[in-house]
Amino acid sequence: MTDNIEGKVVVIVGASSGLGAETARHLAKAGAKVVLGARRVERLTALADEIGVSHDAVVQTDVVDAAQVKALVDRAVELHARIDVILNNAGLMPHSPLERLKIDDWNQMIDVNIKGVLHGIAAALPYMQAQKSGQIINVSSVAGHTVRPGGVVYSATKHAVRVISEGLRQEVKPHGIRVLTLSPGAVATELTDHITEADVAKGIRDFYEEYAIPADSFARCVLFAMSQPEEVDINEILFRPTSQQL
Numbered sequence: 001m002t003d004n005i006e007g008k009v010v011v012i013v014g015a016s017s018g019l020g021a022e023t024a025r026h027l028a029k030a031g032a033k034v035v036l037g038a039r040r041v042e043r044l045t046a047l048a049d050e051i052g053v054s055h056d057a058v059v060q061t062d063v064v065d066a067a068q069v070k071a072l073v074d075r076a077v078e079l080h081a082r083i084d085v086i087l088n089n090a091g092l093m094p095h096s097p098l099e100r101l102k103i104d105d106w107n108q109m110i111d112v113n114i115k116g117v118l119h120g121i122a123a124a125l126p127y128m129q130a131q132k133s134g135q136i137i138n139v140s141s142v143a144g145h146t147v148r149p150g151g152v153v154y155s156a157t158k159h160a161v162r163v164i165s166e167g168l169r170q171e172v173k174p175h176g177i178r179v180l181t182l183s184p185g186a187v188a189t190e191l192t193d194h195i196t197e198a199d200v201a202k203g204i205r206d207f208y209e210e211y212a213i214p215a216d217s218f219a220r221c222v223l224f225a226m227s228q229p230e231e232v233d234i235n236e237i238l239f240r241p242t243s244q245q246l
């Protein structure tokens with residue numbers, strides 16, 4: 001599963017914790033050149049030290065700002081003269097029932113989970129088109145395939161990621177660019193820390209404590225898709241903990 005990984009330049013958006021950080025560990029071990037973006041720069045530099053990456057490859061990035069995402073991708077190209085993969089992974093999941101009118105949470109999910117992915121695409125696409133190669137990996141969710149009470153806006157953002165990915169896949173075929181939508185089930189990360197409603201947070205945490213699997217499950221999916229030969233375009237991966245029904 002580490003074929004075609006060594007030397008690849010991979011921008012990880014949302015690399016400061018959870019799935020992004022674990023993927024950075026796996027990729028660095030396999031010889032990829034990772035460039036790390038997120039808001040918590042101190043977490044990124046600690047990760048860079050842990051995996052032996054220069055601090056030049058750490059860029060404080062808020063995905064809500066397209067210019068910051070462009071600066072992250074530009075850094076990768078400045079350092080390594082190309083970008084092979086962008087992992088559009090930044091996201092948050094402040095669940096609540098719609099009737100609680102948590103409009104700030106809704107807007108934040110739309111800004112980060114949808115617009116953040118679009119900003120990553122906008123930053124990487126011109127380089128990948130010029131190279132006539134590249135792989136764009138957008139992180140959706142099981143919630144991008146279903147909808148449940150209390151998770152409506154999150155689900156809507158993750159459905160949007162799937163739609164964007166599938167449309168992008170069709171549009172970029174002439175340029176030799178590959179597009180993957182990666183949809184995890186419950187994986188143990190910091191995702192459940194940002195739920196603002198106490199009762200909802202408790203329910204989700206209890207669910208994660210019972211079912212969530214470690215983040216290396218996700219990292220292995222990324223490496224699997226990346227390790228395919230250039231002519232193989234893995235477009236969808238949906239995985240759950242074996243014990244997770246919904």
Ligand SMILES: NC(=O)c1ccc[n+]([C@@H]2O[C@H](COP(=O)([O-])OP(=O)(O)OC[C@H]3O[C@@H](n4cnc5c(N)ncnc54)[C@H](OP(=O)(O)O)[C@@H]3O)[C@@H](O)[C@H]2O)c1
Pocket residue numbers: 013014015016017018019020037038039040041043061062063064089090091092093112139140141142183184185186187188189190191192
């Ligand atoms: N864990 C799961 O069960 C699960 C299941 C399905 C899908 N997902 C998806 O997986 C992705 C990663 O989440 P995770 O589970 O690894 O949770 P996490 O540990 O909370 O990580 C979220 C990452 O997103 C970054 N992020 C959030 N807002 C950002 C912003 N405005 N600008 C830049 N980066 C931002 C965070 O960095 P900063 O806070 O430092 O900016 C962090 O690196 C998300 O898209 C999530 O929806 C997770």
